[in-house]
Amino acid sequence: MTTFSSGTTAAVTREQISRYADAVNDHNPVHLDDEFAKRAGLPSVIAHGPLTLALVIDRLVAHYGADRLRSFDARLKAPVFPGESLTVTSTNDGVSVTNATGDVVATATLEVVEL
């Protein structure tokens, strides 16, 4: 199997954020209520950080399979908004995640094993 080089997620949707909120019981209004998010200085609601990372990990699973992943250590750099798709690109020690305008929203180190 080749090393992961890059992959892109579908655009994050509000429905997806809502489903994730229900799935993990995280109903912080910054993810669900635009007015609340605007009062917090954001243009709109934002995706949960773990949802963003789950979408990134899912791209790695699509390439390697879940059984081969051993560690993933991520730093979140910027919020992800509905409508944004994410591009996951390999780096020397893991991956970098950028939005459509090229801003880095997360970086992560990654460990994968051969089976």
Place this chain on the structure above:
Amino acid sequence: MPSDTKRLDIGGAIGFSTYQSIERRKGNFVRLEAKGTRLFRSSMEVDAAQLEAVASAISTDTAAETSGLVNWFGVSIDGDEALVEALGMDLSRTMLAGQAYTWTRPLEVGEDVEVEVSVEDIYPRGKNHFAVIRTEIRSGDDIVQTQRTTFIESGNE
């Protein structure tokens, strides 16, 4: 903390009113003495419906496979009252700064696991405070997965 629950009740036992909680904690600062606190320990069955809910949110062809890696055990910023109460954080100033996973394998539907959530570290850096929450998932004597979640609470009110 519950210690013998058979299945995590994410819908009720640890849920709370987000808006009220945010308002109530405004102006709070994370409690440094919470370091070392065990927030949750429970035996539970990996529930198909729970994995399906996470997979539904990911919503890809590989989502079901991925759902066995990205656990949901009480470490989301607003998912566990015990977490927020123990840390005493002001949610209006708190963000997720990082998340790290280690895996020996994906979780499997129907397996029995022991889940423990604890406050691994709390430390100041400049005006801000960082809190690191560790979630450990065991099957028998073996650690199957760990998750370290780092929150940052801004020092600016």
